[in-house]
Amino acid sequence: MSRDLSRGDVPTLILTVLADGNCHGYAIAREIERKSGQLFQMREGALYPALRVLEQDSFVEGQWEVQPSGPARKVYVLTKAGHEELARRKAEWNTYVETFNRVLGGPNVQTT
Amino acid sequence: MSRDLSRGDVPTLILTVLADGNCHGYAIAREIERKSGQLFQMREGALYPALRVLEQDSFVEGQWEVQPSGPARKVYVLTKAGHEELARRKAEWNTYVETFNRVLGGPNVQTT
């Protein structure tokens, strides 16, 4: 099935993977798929543009690495600002889930 | 703050409100905002197109109601297919949340 990733969630997943250690683009995608039990699919058309935006915003830093075998890789490192951004996005995600579940919950929810 | 509604979540919220009882467009929007504690904002530009799609898919049925006072309203009723669609969307939402949280959870998650 593999539901499409929702708007804005791809950068959060990328930052999450990088919080566990430096990683290059292709491996980030495979790691997200592995962790999600193959429910999420990370397409190149979503991954690389998202990485470029994160780099422009200084949340990650990329550096080319030449290997003895195979094509060159761009390895990304999470910056200090990236760690903070991840924490902010996690908090935002939790608020969203709580709020959405509250609306789904039923008719008798009081906010006061 | 009021985080933007994510892709595809607006129809689910509409169906949820209609599951509690028939309702016209404007009131659906206000009800979603009330239930979310004003965290979600339902704009017209998202609400009415979503309602039209739901009507085209026969998940809801709209009927014009003339009032003794004030402008006419289009009151929507959730169909049988709409109830099933809501259940399907809720299950999909739960799967998405669980999967996303699993990825956010950390590096040592096993899927086997």
Next chain:
DNA sequence: AACTATACTTAGATTCAGGATGTATGTCTA
């Protein structure tokens, strides 16, 4: 030689929420 896996890039299409605007009606107030 063809296929597959790795690895990054980019162009184009699509989807969908938001902003802005327009049409009406009715109430309240100055």
Next chain:
DNA sequence: TAGACATACATCCTGAATCTAAGTATAGTT
């Protein structure tokens, strides 16, 4: 009677973000 405001629906345009698809390139396998 003019205005501001709330109700109520509709639509156009924009912009953000994802997907599809194709392209470039290296290297191992069949």
